[in-house]
Amino acid sequence: MKFRFLNAGESHGKKLTAIIENVPANFDIDVKEINKDLARRQKGYGRGPRMKIEHDKAEITSGIRFGKTIGSPITLEIVNKDFKNWQIPMSIEPLPDDVKDVDLKEVTCVRPGHADFAGALKYNQTDIRNILERSSARETATKVAVGAIAKQILKKFNIKVESSVISIGQVVATNFDGKKKNDLNCPDDVAYKKMIKEIDKAYGRSVSLGGLIMLEISNVPAGLGSHTHWDRRLDGLLAQALMSIQAVKSVEVGLGKDSAFLTGDKLQDEFFIRKGKVIRKTNNAGGIEGGMSNGEHIILTIAMKPIPTMDAPLNAIDIKTMTEHRAHYERSDVCAVPACGVIAEAMCAIVILQQFLEKFGGDSYEEVVKNVNNYLTLRK
Numbered sequence: 235m236k237f238r239f240l241n242a243g244e245s246h247g248k249k250l251t252a253i254i255e256n257v258p259a260n261f262d263i264d265v266k267e268i269n270k271d272l273a274r275r276q277k278g279y280g281r282g283p284r285m286k287i288e289h290d291k292a293e294i295t296s297g298i299r300f301g302k303t304i305g306s307p308i309t310l311e312i313v314n315k316d317f318k319n320w321q322i323p324m325s326i327e328p329l330p331d332d333v334k335d336v337d338l339k340e341v342t343c344v345r346p347g348h349a350d351f352a353g354a355l356k357y358n359q360t361d362i363r364n365i366l367e368r369s370s371a372r373e374t375a376t377k378v379a380v381g382a383i384a385k386q387i388l389k390k391f392n393i394k395v396e397s398s399v400i401s402i403g404q405v406v407a408t409n410f411d412g413k414k415k416n417d418l419n420c421p422d423d424v425a426y427k428k429m430i431k432e433i434d435k436a437y438g439r440s441v442s443l444g445g446l447i448m449l450e451i452s453n454v455p456a457g458l459g460s461h462t463h464w465d466r467r468l469d470g471l472l473a474q475a476l477m478s479i480q481a482v483k484s485v486e487v488g489l490g491k492d493s494a495f496l497t498g499d500k501l502q503d504e505f506f507i508r509k510g511k512v513i514r515k516t517n518n519a520g521g522i523e524g525g526m527s528n529g530e531h532i533i534l535t536i537a538m539k540p541i542p543t544m545d546a547p548l549n550a551i552d553i554k555t556m557t558e559h560r561a562h563y564e565r566s567d568v569c570a571v572p573a574c575g576v577i578a579e580a581m582c583a584i585v586i587l588q589q590f591l592e593k594f595g596g597d598s599y600e601e602v603v604k605n606v607n608n609y610l611t612l613r614k
Contacts, residue, residue, distance in 0.1 A: 237384075237588045241376040243312075244367035246320040250312040252376040254383065257297070258591070259305035260599040261387050268292045268382040272312070275378045275576045279417045280433040280443070280569030289315070292379045305597060308383065312375050324367070339363060342554040345561040347542025351553070360554055371480040371570070374577045381580020384587040390599070391590070391606060392453045395583045397575030400535070402445035403432040419572045437568045440546035444481070445571035449534040449578055451586060454521065455610065456529035458589040467525030468589060475581040476536050479574060484537040488520025503530070534582070538574045541567055 236256060243250035272290040290312050297308030317324065323339040341362040344350035353365030385395060399420045400407045407422035420426040436443045459468025473485040493501055496518075503514045514530060521532035542548075547561035567573075594605040 237584075237591045239376075239380045239584070241373065241380070243314075243373065243376065244324065245314075245370035245372035246316060246324050246367060247314060248317050248324075249314055250373065250376045252310050252380050254297070254308040254310075254380055256591070257303045257305070257308055257383070257387070258596055258598050258602055259303055261303045261390065262301055263294075263298050263303060263308075263383055263386055264301070265292060265294060267386055268310075268379050271378050271382040271385075271576060271580070272375060275375065275573050277417060278419070278570065278572035279430060280437070280567055280571075281573065282567040290375050292382075303599075310376070310379050312379065314372075323363075341366065342552045343550050343559045343561055344553060345542055345550060346548050347539070354553055362553070369480070371577075374479065374580075377479075377584075378577055378580045381577075381583045384580070384583035388583060388587055388590065390603075393586065393590070394452045395579045395586070396450050396452075397579050398448045398450075399429075399571050399575060400446045400448050402429040402569060402571055403436065403443040405429045405432050406446075417572070419575055433569045440544055442540035442542075442544050442567065443569045443571070444538045444540040445569070447536050447538065447571060447575040447578055449532075449536070449575075449582055451521070451532035451534075451582055454527045454529075454532055454586060455606070456527055457609075458527040458586065458593055459522070459525050461524040461526060468527055468585075469522045469525060471585050471589070472532075472534060472582060475585045476534065476578055479536075479538075479577050479581060481538050481541060481570075481574065482536050482578075483539045486520075486535040487522055488533055489518045490520075490535055493518065532582075532586075536574075536578055538571050541570060 238256065239252055239254045241250065241252040269291055272292060276290060292310045292312055295309045295311060297303060297306050322329070322333070322336055342360065344354065344362060349365055349369035350362045353359070353369060354362050357365065359365060397419065398410070398414060399418050402418065405425055405428040407420055407425040409422040409424065411421065414421050416426050418426055418429055420429060433443060459471065460466040464470065469487050476482055476485045489501070501518050503516045503519050506513050506515065517530045517533065519528065520534065521527060521530040543566035550559055550561035551557065552559045594602050594609065596602045596605055
């Protein structure tokens with residue numbers, strides 16, 4: 235059985251929930267580490283007012299005892315504090331007949347770039363709230379929580395997942411020596427200051443900004459994934475997970491699209507032997523060859539589009555009256571690129587752990603360690 239998770243919940247519903255299956259027993263899990271990543275997801279210059287309402291905290295309700303996994307499914311919940319203001323519009327029970335003149339917060343104007351139009355057609359809805367509540371990026375809070383658990387397990391084997399914001403709007407980072415201690419998670423201190431100005435300009439114009447995020451997954455052993463079937467290739471699995479994040483429009487592995495402009499002799503990562511060890515002088519493949527990790531750091535770059543909900547809404551239609559209107563607006567962000575990076579880290583950690591446990595899995599931490607050590611010993 236594969237490590238996997240399911241999540242549930244609406245943006246303004248009572249809570250968000252995730253259930254994680256097939257985590258081996260005896261792994262240490264610290265809820266504080268989960269909450270650190272949840273806090274990171276809510277931060278970043280350019281975030282919207284919803285982040286001031288919610289202060290996400292995960293509550294583990296099953297699968298962990300005395301700080302350790304016990305082999306059974308892990309359940310976690312994140313309460314939506316704003317639900318107190320939405321109890322009638324998001325009621326699970328039918329509304330009583332005596333409820334009159336209540337604002338049910340119905341939405342009929344679709345927004346370009348959202349799931350509104352296609353979702354309303356697919357699920358035969360006239361109130362788009364039934365679509366936007368689940369398609370909202372609020373859902374990613376559970377992904378970050380699950381990813382934080384995956385990160386803690388991977389850390390036992392020295393595998394780390396990190397993100398860096400390398401562009402926002404028209405500003406592109408060129409220096410990667412910074413410490414990333416800023417609120418955009420950008421390694422280029424000069425570019426960071428320009429990005430802040432770019433976000434301020436966008437705020438003044440009531441528009442939104444997207445950007446590029448680089449992900450680095452270090453110390454992944456060679457052999458995760460497989461070349462044998464299309465749906466087992468590691469790069470395909472990572473790309474699918476990253477493309478599932480709201481507003482992500484592309485994924486590149488290694489040099490990505492720039493690979494098309496090099497000749498083969500310049501692109502491939504040649505092998506050398508130094509002091510009895512196999513080394514590469516380049517990592518243009520981004521740590522994945524033939525659908526498998528090759529022992530180098532896995533390098534991915536994703537593009538996040540500007541969020542389509544804006545204070546200066548675009549032209550849209552009302553699907554009830556079939557007339558033109560300005561698009562529906564709810565609280566939103568001017569820029570959520572750093573938050574997207576945290577979500578992307580989580581999705582990468584989930585996929586890497588899934589493949590790691592498929593390769594080295596056992597029913598307990600101790601058994602997984604033995605399997606890893608045996609594999610590494612055989613390949614020395």
